[in-house]
Each structure stands twice: as C-alpha cells, then as structure tokens.
Amino acid sequence: MENIMLPQAHKILKVLRETQAEYTFRVAYDRPTAYNQFFQLSIPKIGEAPISISGRGVGYLEFTIRKTGRLTNGIFGLGPNDTLFMRGPYGNSFPVADFEGKDLVVICGGTGMAPLKTILNHFYDHPAIARSVHLITGFKDVNAVLFSDELAKFAQKFHTIYCLDNMEAPGFHQGFVTQYIKEIPFADFADYNVAIVGPPVMMGLAAQECLANGAQEDKIWVSFERRMSCGVGKCGHCKINGTYVCLDGPVFNYTKAKNLFD
Amino acid sequence: MTAINDVAVQQNRQQFYLFLARLYEHEVSPALLRQLRQLTYPTACGEVTLQAGYDQIHTFLTANSHVDAIDDLAVDYAKVFLAAGEPKGKAAFPYESVYTSKQKLIMQEAWEQVQAEYAAAGLALVTEQTDIKEDHIAVELKFMAHLVRTEASLAQQQIFLHRHLLNWVPQFCQDIARYSRTTFYPGVAKLTLGFLQMEAKLLVTADAPAPKPPSYALSYAAMDQIISQWQEHYHVYAPKLMASRNPDQPELVRFGEINSVKEIVTDRQSDFSAKEIYYPIMQTLFYFNQNGCQESQLTDDKDIILFLHPCDINALKRTDNIFLKNGGNEDIYYKRLRDKLKIVLLECEQSLPNCFCVSMHTNVSHNYSLAVRLGTDGVQVQVQDPSLAAAFSGMQPSQFTPKFVTANKQKAVLPEINNTAELKLAGHLDYWHKFDNNCIGCGGCNTVCPTCTCFDTTDVRYNETSPDGERRRVWSSCMLDSFTRTAGGRCVRKTPGANMRFKVLHKVYDYRQRFGGSENMCVGCGRCIARCPQDISVLDTINEFHDALEKAKSEVQ
Numbered sequence: 001m002e003n004i005m006l007p008q009a010h011k012i013l014k015v016l017r018e019t020q021a022e023y024t025f026r027v028a029y030d031r032p033t034a035y036n037q038f039f040q041l042s043i044p045k046i047g048e049a050p051i052s053i054s055g056r057g058v059g060y061l062e063f064t065i066r067k068t069g070r071l072t073n074g075i076f077g078l079g080p081n082d083t084l085f086m087r088g089p090y091g092n093s094f095p096v097a098d099f100e101g102k103d104l105v106v107i108c109g110g111t112g113m114a115p116l117k118t119i120l121n122h123f124y125d126h127p128a129i130a131r132s133v134h135l136i137t138g139f140k141d142v143n144a145v146l147f148s149d150e151l152a153k154f155a156q157k158f159h160t161i162y163c164l165d166n167m168e169a170p171g172f173h174q175g176f177v178t179q180y181i182k183e184i185p186f187a188d189f190a191d192y193n194v195a196i197v198g199p200p201v202m203m204g205l206a207a208q209e210c211l212a213n214g215a216q217e218d219k220i221w222v223s224f225e226r227r228m229s230c231g232v233g234k235c236g237h238c239k240i241n242g243t244y245v246c247l248d249g250p251v252f253n254y255t256k257a258k259n260l261f262d
Numbered sequence: 263m264t265a266i267n268d269v270a271v272q273q274n275r276q277q278f279y280l281f282l283a284r285l286y287e288h289e290v291s292p293a294l295l296r297q298l299r300q301l302t303y304p305t306a307c308g309e310v311t312l313q314a315g316y317d318q319i320h321t322f323l324t325a326n327s328h329v330d331a332i333d334d335l336a337v338d339y340a341k342v343f344l345a346a347g348e349p350k351g352k353a354a355f356p357y358e359s360v361y362t363s364k365q366k367l368i369m370q371e372a373w374e375q376v377q378a379e380y381a382a383a384g385l386a387l388v389t390e391q392t393d394i395k396e397d398h399i400a401v402e403l404k405f406m407a408h409l410v411r412t413e414a415s416l417a418q419q420q421i422f423l424h425r426h427l428l429n430w431v432p433q434f435c436q437d438i439a440r441y442s443r444t445t446f447y448p449g450v451a452k453l454t455l456g457f458l459q460m461e462a463k464l465l466v467t468a469d470a471p472a473p474k475p476p477s478y479a480l481s482y483a484a485m486d487q488i489i490s491q492w493q494e495h496y497h498v499y500a501p502k503l504m505a506s507r508n509p510d511q512p513e514l515v516r517f518g519e520i521n522s523v524k525e526i527v528t529d530r531q532s533d534f535s536a537k538e539i540y541y542p543i544m545q546t547l548f549y550f551n552q553n554g555c556q557e558s559q560l561t562d563d564k565d566i567i568l569f570l571h572p573c574d575i576n577a578l579k580r581t582d583n584i585f586l587k588n589g590g591n592e593d594i595y596y597k598r599l600r601d602k603l604k605i606v607l608l609e610c611e612q613s614l615p616n617c618f619c620v621s622m623h624t625n626v627s628h629n630y631s632l633a634v635r636l637g638t639d640g641v642q643v644q645v646q647d648p649s650l651a652a653a654f655s656g657m658q659p660s661q662f663t664p665k666f667v668t669a670n671k672q673k674a675v676l677p678e679i680n681n682t683a684e685l686k687l688a689g690h691l692d693y694w695h696k697f698d699n700n701c702i703g704c705g706g707c708n709t710v711c712p713t714c715t716c717f718d719t720t721d722v723r724y725n726e727t728s729p730d731g732e733r734r735r736v737w738s739s740c741m742l743d744s745f746t747r748t749a750g751g752r753c754v755r756k757t758p759g760a761n762m763r764f765k766v767l768h769k770v771y772d773y774r775q776r777f778g779g780s781e782n783m784c785v786g787c788g789r790c791i792a793r794c795p796q797d798i799s800v801l802d803t804i805n806e807f808h809d810a811l812e813k814a815k816s817e818v819q
C-alpha cells in the first residue's frame with residue numbers, strides 16, 4: 001500500500017536569491033503537475049511546510065521560500081546537488097483552461113506572486129490565448145520586490161501596475177494593490193476571470209474592491225494559505241468549516257470562499 | 263447465501279444507497295469527481311448490469327480530463343434530470359409520481375404515500391433544494407439506507423424496495439439512457455438498476471432469520487483463563503486504574519493491558535480514551551538520512567483485543583473516516599494498527615454522570631467481535647466473530663444479548679443549521695466570546711477525546727551535525743493558540759472563543775456535513791467535561807450554542 005506520508009529525495013539544481021529573505025530552489029522533477037499545486041517540502045531540522053510551485057521547466061520545478069522564523073530557516077543551508085525531500089503535488093490549481101480566450105486579471109501581494117507566476121508565464125508564452133492580461137502586484141518596498149526580471153518581461157505584454165506599499169520607485173507606484181483595482185476596465189470585458197493571491201486581509205479587500213468596480217463574484221478566484229502538516233486531509237490544520245484547504249483548495253471560487261470563516 | 267446480518271455487508275449496502283443518492287441529488291462536484299477517480303472499480307462483481315455500470319463510469323472517467331468532466335457532467339445533469347433547455351417531457355424526471363401517476367405529474371399519490379411512510383419512521387424531509395421532493399430518487403434511496411442502518415426488519419426493507427423504488431426506477435433508468443449525452447449518467451443508471459435488483463434477491467434469500475450468535479455464561483476464573491490464552495496472540499486492553507504520572511495525583515482510569523476482567527473499571531468513565539492504543543500519542547513515521555526515507559515498522563506482531571463501551575466503538579468509525587476515507591486516501595500508520603483490533607463490547611451497566619450518548623445516537627453498537635456483561639454472578643459473553651469462538655466451546659450456553667442504555671441524565675439539543683446563512687450566523691454568534699475569558703487553551707479536551715485526530719509532525723535529528731534522523735507525529739489540539747500558526751507566524755484563529763467555535767462546530771456539524779451521514783463527530787462520552795480545568799462542559803456548550811443560534815435566527819426574521 002502506498003504510504004502517503006513518505007517523501008522522496010529530489011536533487012537541488014540551483015538556488016536563486018530573489019531578495020534578502022526569499023530564495024528560489026530549482027529541484028529536479030519530471031512528473032506532471034498543474035500550475036500552482038503545492039508540495040510538502042521537508043525543511044531540514046524542522047519538519048514540513050506546504051510550498052506552491054513558483055516555476056516549471058523541462059525536468060524541474062521551482063519553489064520560492066521566504067526565510068521567516070525558525071520554520072523555514074533550515075532550508076537556506078542547502079545548495080546545488082543537495083537533496084530536498086518532498087511529496088506531492090497536492091491541492092487544485094486555478095482553472096487555467098477556463099481562463100483561456102477571456103480577459104484575465106491577476107492581483108497579488110508579496111510572495112502571492114509565486115504561485116501565480118506559472119500561470120502568468122503560460123499566458124506570456126501564448127499571448128494569443130487570452131484577450132488581455134492585467135497584472136497588479138504589490139510589495140512592501142524595493143527590497144522586497146520579487147522576480148524583477150519577470151516583472152520587466154510581463155510589462156511588455158501585459159497591462160501591468162506594480163506598486164510598493166510605502167514608497168515610490170522607478171517602475172513602481174506608491175500604494176496598495178487595492179488602490180489600483182479601479183483601473184481595470186471590467187465594463188469592457190465580455191468575459192473574464194480574476195485571480196487573487198496574497199495575505200488574507202489583502203485578498204478580502206481586493207475581492208471587495210473588484211466587486212465594487214463591477215466584477216461578478218463567480219469570476220473571482222482566491223488561493224488560501226494555511227498551516228499544513230499533512231497535505232492529505234489527515235492532520236486537521238488546514239480545515240475551515242467542513243472544508244479542507246489541502247484537499248478542496250487551496251484555490252476557491254469567491255462564491256465559496258466568502259462563506260468560509262475562521 | 264450472503265450473510266445479510268454481517269456488519270460489513272450492512273455497512274456496504276447503506277453506503278451504496280447513500281452513494282447513489284448523492285449522484286442524483288446534485289451535479290458532480292470537483293471533490294466528488296476526485297473521489298470517483300480514486301475509487302477502485304470492480305472488474306468482475308458478478309452482477310451483469312452492475313458491472314456494466316461500473317465499466318461505463320470508469321471508462322468515462324479515464325477518457326475525460328477533470329475540468330472537461332466537471333463541465334460536461336454539470337450540463338448533462340441539468341439536461342437529464344432538470345430538463346434544462348429541453349422541450350417539455352424530454353427528460354428523466356427523478357420523481358416516483360411522474361412515473362406512476364396518470365398525468366405524469368410530480369407530487370401525486372406516490373409522493374403522499376412515501377411521506378406517510380417516512381413519518382411513520384419518525385422522519386421528515388429537510389432540504390434546501392426546492393427540486394428535491396419526498397419521492398425524489400435520492401430521498402427514496404436515502405430512506406433505504408436509513409432502514410438498513412436502523413436495522414429495520416428485512417420485510418420492511420423488502421416492502422419499500424418493491425412498492426416504491428422497483429416500481430419506477432427501471433423505466434426511469436431507461437429514460438436516463440435515452441436522454442443523456444454523456445456515458446456517465448447511463449452508467450449510473452445501470453449501477454442503480456443492477457444494485458436494486460441485487461438487493462431484491464438478497465432480501466428474498468435473507469428472509470429466513472439468521473441464526474442468533476451464540477452466548478455463554480462463565481465464571482470470572484474461566485474468563486480470565488481465556489484472557490491468558492488470548493495473550494499468546496493478542497494484547498488485551500481495557501479501562502483500568504493506572505498510576506498517574508504525577509505521584510501526588512490520584513490514579514487515572516486509562517486503557518492498559520489486563521490479565522483479569524476484574525481489573526476492568528466500569529463504574530466511571532475512563533479519563534483517557536482508547537485512541538492511544540490504535541493512534542499513539544507519538545509515533546515515528548520514518549527514518550531518514552541524506553539518501554532517502556525508510557518507513558518505520560511495527561515491531562510487535564501481536565494483535566489487539568480491546569474492550570470498549572458503545573460510544574467508543576462508535577468513535578472508531580469517526581477516526582476511520584478521517585484516517586481511511588477523508589481525501590480518498592488511507593493513512594498506513596493508522597491502518598496498520600487499526601487492522602489489528604478486535605473489539606469486545608463492554609456492556610454499560612448504567613449511564614455515568616457526564617454521558618450523553620443517547621442524544622448523539624452512540625449508545626448502541628453492533629460492531630463487535632464479542633459482547634460481555636460483567637455481572638455479579640459471573641460473566642456473560644456473546645460471540646459474533648468466529649475467529650474468537652474456539653475458546654468458548656464447551657462453556658455453558660446462555661440467552662445473553664447485550665443491553666444498551668436508553669436514557670442519560672442529561673440531554674444534548676443539537677443546533678439546527680439548515681443552510682449557509684444559518685451556518686454563518688452560527689459562526690458569528692457573540693456567544694463564542696464567552697470562552698475568551700475562561701478557556702485557557704490547554705487542549706486537555708482534545709487529548710482525552712476519542713474522536714480528535716489532529717496531529718503535528720516534527721523532525722528529530724540524532725545530533726546537530728548528522729543528516730540522520732526521524733520524523734515523528736504527535737497529537738495536536740485545535741484549542742492551542744498555535745494550532746493555525748504558519749511558518750510566517752500568522753494565525754487565522756486568534757482567540758479561545760474562535761477555537762471553541764471551531765471545535766464545537768466540527769463536533770456537531772462540520773464532520774457530519776463532510777461525510778454526508780447523520781452521525782456527528784462527538785459521541786457524547788463526556789470525557790472532556792471531566793477533564794477541563796476550567797469546568798467548561800461541552801454538553802452545556804452545545805445546548806447554549808443551540809439556544810443562542812435559535813435566538814439569532816428569530817432575530818433575523
């Protein structure tokens with residue numbers, strides 16, 4: 001019988017430093033995954049944490065991890081050729097096939113961009129399959145900016161608004177992502193989807209703001225971040241009401257998400 | 263002849279009725295579709311129509327991607343059962359009345375008839391879905407499940423099956439095949455028809471009453487001898503007095519190995535539940551080094567005989583659901599111990615002060631290998647499991663069947679949550695703030711609860727520099743303030759009140775919703791009431807929650 005708790009060893013190919021606190025680990029992996037599914041990564045000396053795929057390529061996956069507290073620290077000692085233990089993929093992904101042929105709005109805050117990056121790249125690589133892509137993303141300050149190369153790349157093909165919470169900088173507006181949602185021409189869209197990832201408060205406010213600007217509830221998708229010890233519906237940590245985020249999510253349509261309460 | 267009295271057969275029948283009901287009740291949800299994909303489909307079940315159904319569903323699932331299937335099934339469901347976008351009449355309307363009334367209308371005689379039959383069984387239909395009437399196929403199937411679960415007489419089951427379901431479902435299934443555009447629902451139709459036909463046969467052959475399981479009367483000394491025989495192959499565990507870890511504290515009643523049934527404590531509820539036997543407080547999942555992980559092995563090859571009261575036998579069903587069913591996957595660490603268990607039902611002499619099993623419908627259980635009564639003049643045993651029968655041969659036969667308590671001193675009135683709006687109301691009651699000031703978040707209530715299953719995992723390194731170590735899992739507790747804390751330090755539930763609301767809703771609502779049955783997670787064993795250092799009673803909490811919710815509902819109107 002398959003042991004769902006047993007991780008597999010995977011080779012680290014590369015470690016990319018994104019910011020002072022965030023690193024991207026490129027790990028050898030060659031089985032199918034859906035866009036922003038997550039894996040339970042074993043963090044040396046500590047235990048496991050759920051991390052979404054932030055990038056995919058032939059023969060590898062990328063995970064962007066933030067150095068926060070004692071939990072994720074242990075992983076930053078690892079380098080190329082070391083092994084990383086992980087199991088997955090778990091959870092659902094944004095319904096990307098459904099996003100095709102329509103206008104797409106992506107709103108993210110901080111590391112929230114990581115899980116959306118594979119999707120953004122999909123539309124970047126195949127510009128013909130979306131009518132338009134609007135990307136609003138925010139970071140705390142210039143030091144917290146993630147994926148700068150890709151931000152520059154996306155700016156060429158997408159309608160982008162990049163912002164920093166409390167400062168202005170070249171290429172960045174000042175303010176929260178929620179302030180810029182009014183720039184999105186919801187009224188001009190025949191059909192569209194909105195994907196939001198970020199801290200819970202930000203997601204709530206961003207969804208509200210979209211609604212205030214004429215978006216429909218069922219066009220909005222959010223992705224939840226929860227503490228997870230198992231990823232397979234056993235440990236109970238991710239449960240909200242009768243819903244297990246690891247099994248039924250992490251992506252939820254807003255019509256469902258708005259009724260979940262912690 | 264299939265042993266219709268076999269517990270597993272009963273459960274399978276009930277589950278199958280509920281499974282079919284679910285398929286007709288709503289369109290297929292993403293979660294259900296995932297479950298359907300994870301099922302192992304029989305390849306030779308022995309019943310032609312049923313097998314054809316399995317095959318067809320399986321083929322559909324393998325041929326279609328998840329996203330496509332969800333859409334196609336939603337469209338097909340609406341078309342076949344709700345006649346969406348179809349000229350009048352071109353659909354398989356899932357109501358008995360439509361098939362049995364001259365005018366082909368809903369809510370005719372058959373509808374009135376089933377209503378009366380449900381009422382006679384003390385049931386009334388409660389649903390949010392306006393399209394679901396009493397004679398909807400899903401409701402009729404669920405009623406059969408109810409008859410099976412409550413062990414209604416076989417005659418009663420047979421009557422309902424023939425008078426209602428088999429009276430119209432064959433035609434209905436033909437219509438599904440005619441109007442469906444996918445191969446999925448015609449597959450479901452075959453599954454339904456095949457299963458109902460099999461049921462009809464089963465109920466006929468089962469007409470002859472099954473032999474009553476044998477019972478024996480024996481002395482305490484004889485029973486203890488049997489225990490020592492068992493001990494060659496089994497550990498025998500029962501609630502008994504054990505020294506507390508703190509020598510100043512009085513002894514506790516916990517599940518420990520016994521040599522004599524005299525050691526069993528029956529005049530008070532055990533302080534800890536039996537879960538520590540089959541779900542240890544701490545267990546090593548695997549050992550790791552640089553190159554890989556190696557699953558931990560059980561070193562003890564003895565099986566386990568476990569003496570449990572009915573509430574705790576029912577609690578096992580709850581933990582089974584989480585570890586073996588939730589997410590459509592099985593947890594091997596739970597399963598490997600669970601598979602070792604043989605249950606001895608320990609008859610309750612009386613209801614104890616904190617018990618409220620009757621309110622939770624957990625006062626009765628027939629899922630046991632043996633049942634025992636520890637009487638004043640000896641021990642009575644009923645043997646349901648042939649593998650434990652040998653030890654009793656030659657003992658004095660008796661008429662013993664276990665009795666169950668039918669009333670407790672206290673009652674739990676469960677909150678009635680009928681829709682999302684009421685759930686929201688329930689989750690946002692001011693009532694919950696009451697616990698911000700008195701619950702200290704110690705988690706003791708979770709520790710003693712036989713149905714709490716949550717855990718944490720942690721890695722232990724053998725020393726600072728070595729990559730070798732092991733991953734362990736340890737019971738966790740949703741009442742701890744750190745339960746939802748993520749790596750980044752964020753908690754989604756921040757107060758004792760929020761934790762209490764979470765726990766209580768799970769115990770009396772969320773779990774039941776998720777597993778789609780009538781059973782709640784809490785089994786009313788009362789252990790957490792005795793345990794709480796702050797004298798918080800889950801029973802009072804349930805009742806006060808009910809009252810606060812009713813009040814809030816009436817204020818909304």
Ligand code: SF4
Binds near residue numbers: 707713800
């Ligand atoms: S919540 Fe309390 S009464 Fe209910 S099963 Fe758990 S310990 Fe027993």
Ligand code: SF4
Binds near residue numbers: 702704707708796798
């Ligand atoms: S309810 Fe009582 S036992 Fe449970 S966490 Fe609160 S104080 Fe501890």
Ligand code: FES
Binds near residue numbers: 229230231235237247
């Ligand atoms: S992460 Fe363990 S139940 Fe969802």
